[in-house]
Amino acid sequence: MNDRKGSEERLLGALADDRPGPEHMADMMSGVRERARAAEMRRRRAGRSAIAAGVAVVAAAVLLVVPMSYDVEVGDRLVVSWPTALAQSEDIDAALDGIDGVVGRKIGYRDGTAHARMVVIGPPVGEVVAAVREVLADHLPDHATADIARSPIIRRVGGNVLAALTQGSFRVAARGMTDDEIELAIIEELGLIGVRGADAEVTDQPDGSKRIDVRMSDSPYDSLTFEVEL
């Protein structure tokens, strides 16, 4: 009975004398230092990620909430001119319509020259110009000369980005513009807010006012409002 009573004491006593070898602590501490270093690096990385996330949140808040005003290049205007006597201008106009990135187009004729004014948004303007050159080469004789003039479309963005993204509206300051310029300006604005292939037509009314007809085959907006300042 006494032997049984002391069994746990003998075992505990044997275990109490158990000592790890001298190299055990060195190996253990080597692992501890390595893990502590790795944990520290993870903590620093997590800290940097948190800072980056915080900066992103602040930047998003600035973009969406804080009013701002800045100029942005949103597209290009191309004016393509060719002599009407040397080509079927309607065919060239139709071919220009099929070029990717051309969101609006008006053609006019003056002094024996056709002028196709195009609004280009999306692809690099160099690609569009190259496509225009191909169209002209296909429809004009070798000795004919054609001009392509390009100017950037620059818009001053006001308000905040959130408003710009959610509003289907725009304003055209048309004071001093010819009717052709007003039409193109409207087509430009429509293209900029995602309405592609629209057409605008300005006609003078007997009472001295102007009537503006806008045709859109496809629009991402349920309703759309715009204002033309004459």
Next chain:
Amino acid sequence: MPDFEYHLQPIYPEAVRFARALAGSDTDGDDVLQDALVRAWRGYPKLRDKDRFRLWLMKIIGNTYRSWVVRRKLKNWLTLEFVRHVPSPVRGSFESRDLLHRALQDLPAAQREALVLFELTGATIAEIGEVQGASIPAVKSRLVRGRERLRGIIEQLDGGGAG
């Protein structure tokens, strides 16, 4: 941090025995000890009274062991390999330390921790009370009950109580 190792060195054997006895094997005990030492390493600069290093470390080892048990159970559940430990009668083929490790695993956690601290690390009852956050009578009770229960388990495992 050489200062950390300076304080660890004299009590290192106690820490090893404590962790191994809690975990039930040398391998698991060394894993628990390394986890605990990583925690202690990080927390060491904040330990104001370096004279309390020994008790502080034992407390960390105890806490780390409890976290380790939870993690191991979760892991076993996730891999569907968890089998509830049922003590099985084992005849005298075990070496004494294996037998004791196995028997300790069948003790309630608080009794095991108190008994191991008392027997294998030389901690006093007051120190155990501090590590466990328990009163001195509670620690004494854990030691007495733990010892009695351990004796019974060892006899059963060793075949001494079978006949």
